Amino acid sequence: MASLAGRGPRAKIRPPRRGLANNDIDFNDTWGVLEKAFLEIHTKNASALSFEELYRNAYKIVLKKKGDELYKRVADFEERWLAENVHKRVVNLLTPPLMMLDSTSGRSLTTTAEKKDSGEKFLRELRGAWEDHQVCMSMLTDVLMYMDRVYCQDSRQPSIFAKSMGLFRDQILRKPARTEMPILLDILTRIILDQIRMDRDGETIQTHLIKANISMLEGLYDSDQEVEDEKLYLTAFETEFLATSADFYRTEGERMLRESDAGTYCTHAKRRIDEEGDRCRSTLSESTAPKIQRVVEDELIRHKMKGLIEMDSGVEYMVDNDKLQELGFVFDLEARVDVKKTELTRAIQKIVMEMGANITNAAVAASATSAAPGTTEEQAEDKAKTGAAKVNQVTVAALKWSEDILALKDRFDNIWRQAFQSDQMLQIALNRSMADTINSFSRSSEYISLFIDDNMKKGIRNKTDAEVDSTLEKAIILLRYLQDKDLFETYYKKHLCKRLLLNKSQSISVEKQMISKMKIELGNSFTLKLEAMFKDMTLSEELTNGYKSYVNKLGDADRTRVDLGINVLTSMTWPLEAFRGGATADEDQGNLQIIFPASIDRVKTGFTRFYNEKHSGRKLTWQTNMGDADIKATFAKAGKDGKPRTHDINCSTYAMLILLLFNDLPAGASLAFEEIQAATNIPPSDLARNLQSLAVAPKTRFLVKEPMSREINPGDRFSYNENFKSQFVKIKVGVVSAGNKVEGDRERKETEKKNNDSRGYVIEACVVRIMKQRKVLAHTALLNETITQLSAQFKPDVNMIKKKIESLIEREYLERVDEAAVPSYRYLA
Amino acid sequence: MATLSQFVTLVSSDDFSFIVLRSAACLSGVIRRMLDPACIIFSHASLLYSVLTLTDGFVEARTNTCHFENISGMVLEKVCEYMYYNEKHRDGKDVPDMDIPPELCLELLMASDYLDSACPSLLHMALLTAA
Incomplete structure (x- = not known):
């Protein structure tokens, strides 16, 4: 360490003391050491070996530029090892039952248990071989690290690990098990598929064994380049697996369709799909999950959906029997494969249309039977009069139609909410088919209007606001589907007109509510005229009051003066023709001047004057055919013991005119039909009808007809009925054809x-x-x-x-x- | 092999022993693999368990001692110094350069090549000093 102290700007760099590998080494000797060690490693005796020594030896060889030689030797060594030891061990386990797998005829010879058992043995051995190989090779690779790092990278060889994996593939998997036999890889695939098949049939299998083998396939590549999407798993196994699965599920699906009902099928299919997902996680590779799912979906759902829906126990059955849960299953299944749910949509649409058509047909049939001989208004009237139930059957049919359509809609809405998860596509489809159903029926506009009419007249009685509201909402729902809204408007106007003028409506506020709902739904212009009608009604009321006070102010204390209530209607907004019966087309009544008795005429002119004072330049046309009158009439023998009794009679203006004629008539005298007409100028058809209710209807027979017959004919004579009796003080003369009913042809x-x-x-x-x-x-x-x-x-x-x-x-x-x-x-x- | 000891011993060719932290020593890929069978990198976690039971690894792993037949004490000392230097400044910024005596740098270069230090900076520094 002395040199550390003497370090200067030009310190001498010490040459490597004793070159790490400059002493000559003998390649063969070194390799011999390595080979022996490798053998030890393969036989699991590595713990006695020194890593450093092996590493140093390999290092030396590589430094000596003998890397290629070393690489080749190692590869050779591995190849030999695999071929001689491992392959033999694995092949030994290919017992006869396994070899039968490829020939389907031999299948029956072996029991499933045997097959499963030997399959598992084989899989276990192969897994063992693979794991050993991996462990040994990773140890080898560690020792040969320097070679990998220096030689393999320089000469662009796959690392020794990769190489040895390739060797495993070639020596074990790609070698025929025995001569004249398929390669092991195919056998392995078949065994795994067989095991999976057993799993699908409900047997327990050793999933971890398969998983290990699958991992092996996933770890190996088709070529030495190790391209990611060329894993053996993908190239050799997965395609096979998918194809077999497709086969399996195809046959299973067909069998299920034949043998079980749709509900079971759905649950089964759902379970299968989940199962396959689980299988991929536990047994195979995650990456296969979406693929196999697709296969199952294809086979069990996409290709079978149509069959499933059209089964006897298919969607139609479910709808019929309200099997909401099963419908939900069908929906789930279809939703998996098709965002648009084409098949289900089509089926549901068909069902809705069919049910709608049934309802329509029933309505048509009902109206046809009721008015079989010919649907003219007169005949319908006859029936209405005779029947205890005064409502026309056709009208009943119309109401039933509306109710049924609403019920249908409710039902499918319910299904849609509960089974179809409020799916938008299906909603559109449902709406469309509802609209089609309603619009395919030519009388739907009229029927819907009648439905509202009926509800306004009776339906809303004794109902809370909320109930009324929901009723109206229902009507609006129907209206929403309706295409010919203008036709509906016509009918609605007509029906509303009658309701208003004849005071049939239960509640004006509900009427107005309805109008405002329509306004929201259909826009301002639609309800314009309807609102005008209401306005007229209010104005008329004011006018009547105004007139009354006007008369009072005049100080005219005439007790006999007739009170007048008036409705002034704007001629364009009110469909007044609604009141002229079926015969209207022939005669123009508007121009006929009705002849009033003096007492009435005075009132009339009085009001005209009053009105013209208020609004100059307006023309009043008197619609005498629409009015009604309250009369006090005294009958000589009506009371008990034949005493005179006074009745309040409510009748039409025409009937009043007719009755007034008899006021002046001497007792016992009679008037002919023609005479009455001449005296009043009432159009013959109206006259005939009024006379009918006055002289024929049993409860209001104020007149006696000569001859006594049901029909009113020209030439008949009428006289005052002295013997009239009634227990009621108030008598209402039936106003013929006042109610709203279905139109005649x-x-x-x-x-x-x-x-x-x-x-x-x-x-x-x-x-x-x-x-x-x-x-x-x-x-x-x-x-x-x-x-x-x-x-x-x-x-x-x-x-x-x-x-x-x-x-x-x-x-x-x-x-x-x-x-x-x-x-x-x-x-x- | 139940627990891995915290320190390992590195022995040079001239029998100098250096006791170093395992984590520091594992900077070298070679030492790591020598000592730590669990470090064997596997693509499949499912196999790891069987690996540990199958092998005890090499002698070095059992004894926690590595003999380096071709590294002298002087060089190995420097290597150990670098190991700790690296351990200390692992995540630091603006790390001061380690002092490397020029006369050792060639040997250090070879040693670092041999030991496959995961961090290339020893090689780098040795080269810098050599230049």
Whole structure:
């Protein structure tokens, strides 16, 4: 250490004292030492060896530039060792049962237990061989570290460890077990697959043995380059495994479809998938998990989904029997393989459509049976009158239809929430098929409106606000699906009109609530006219009160004066034709001047004057066919013991007019049908109907008809019924056809025609609006634009749009653009 | 082999013994592998257990003593010094250079090559001094 002190700027660098390896060494001697040591290592006797000595020897050889020689010797040594010792040991365990694996015919000769046992032995031995090899080689590698570091890197050889692993692969796995036999690797694969098969069949297997062998395959590479995706596991085993699994699950799936029901199938498939995942973790390689999962999904789900859904116990059965849990399973399975859940969606849609069609058919059938001979209004009326249940059966069918559709929707909503995890795709599908169902039924708009009507009249009685709200919400749900909203509007207006004028509605506030709901759902323009109707009603009330005080102020104390309640209706907003019965089309009643008796006429003119004072320039048209009247009538023998009794009679204006005629008539005299008509100028059809309720209906028979028959015919004579008796003080004369019910065929045709006409205007307006904005537009673009803009109201018919465009061209709102490449139109300002 | 002792003995060719911390000595890849069978690097953890039972390792692992037939005491002393130097400044920054006598640097170079010190700075420093 003296030199440390004398260190100066030019200190002498001491040459290596005695070159670490400059004394000549004999390669063979050194190798001999190493080889002996290696043998010791392989026979597990390493503890007596000095690492340093071996390392130093190898170090020396490498320093002597004999690295290549050493490398080769080591490789040779390993090769010999593997071929002579290890291979023999492993092959010895290939017992007959294992060799049978390749020939399927031999399978029956060996029992599963034997096969399993010998398979495990083989696997254990192979694992042992592999582990020994690894341990020995890692020790060898440590000793030969210097060679790896210097020689292998310089001459670009794989490290001795990698090399020896390759040797193991070539000498053990790639060598035929015996002559004329498949290589060990194939046998190994087959054995493992066989074991897995046993596992799938429910037997317990030694997973760790397989796992160890799989690890071996994962640690080995297809070539000496050690490319990551060329592991033996991937190239030799995994593909085999996936193929066998696919086979297995294909047959199993087919068998299951044949033999068990859909619910079991789903649980089984789910279990299989989980099992395979577990198997990959415990027995095979994690990296296989997604692949095998795919295989199982393919075989058990994707290819079988259709079959599964269409099974006898498939989705339809589940829906029918509310098997929510199983539906959930089906959904889970399908969701695994298909984000869109195509098959399930299709099946569910089909079911919804079918059930919807059933409901519709039932409704059609119900209405057909009730009005079989012909659905004219008159006949329906007859039935309504005779039947104890006054409601028209067709109307009942309509209500039932709505209820059923709602029930259907509820049911599938429930399924969707509980089984389908509120999946969006399915929701869309459900909505679409619901809409299809509703829209495929041509009378749905009318039926829905009737449904609301019915609820307004009776349904909401004795119900809490919340219940009423949910009822309304239901109606809105139906409405949401409806395409022809304009048609619905027509019907709704009509029904609302009757409800309002005849005071049939249970609660005006609920009506208004409904309107506001529609407003939210369908927009402002939709409810505009409906709201106007309400406004008219309020105004009318004020007007009536105003008139009353006006009359009182006049100081006219005439007791006999008739009170007047009035509804002034804006003519455009109210579908007044709703009140003219089925016969309306033939006669124009509006122009007929009804002849009023003096007492009534005075009131009428009085009010007209009053109204004109308030609003000048407005024309009042009296809708006499819609009014009703309260009359006090005294009948000579109505009371007990034949004493006179006074009844309050509520009847239509027409009936009042008719009854008033008999006021002045001497006892015993009679009036002919024609006479009555001449005296009142009531249109014959209305007259006939009113007379029917006055002279034929048993409870309100104020008149006696001659001859006594059910039908009112021209020439019939009527006289005052002196013998009228009734136990009630208040008597209501049935107002024929006052309730809202399903339209007759002719009526519907008319409604549709009217609707079509109004659609025509809407389309024209829309086209003009678009063209005004765009000036020039291609034909198809115009069509599309129109359809989109109108879709909120109804689904326009393309032909109709074309016709309207034609008509607009004729009227010179538009012109064709001649020079355009595609047919186009220009707006003419 | 139940517990690994904390110190190991390094013996030079001229019979100088250096008792060093195991963790410091393991800076050298060669010493590490000599002493520590558990250090044998395996790709598969599942095998480690069987490895430990299968082998006792080499003599060095049993005795916790390493003989270096081709390293002199003087050089080995420097090597040990470096081992502790490295241990001390393992995570430090702006570490002062270790003092290496120029006359030893060639031998140190060879020794460090032989011992495969995981940290290349001994080689590096020896080279610097040599230049």
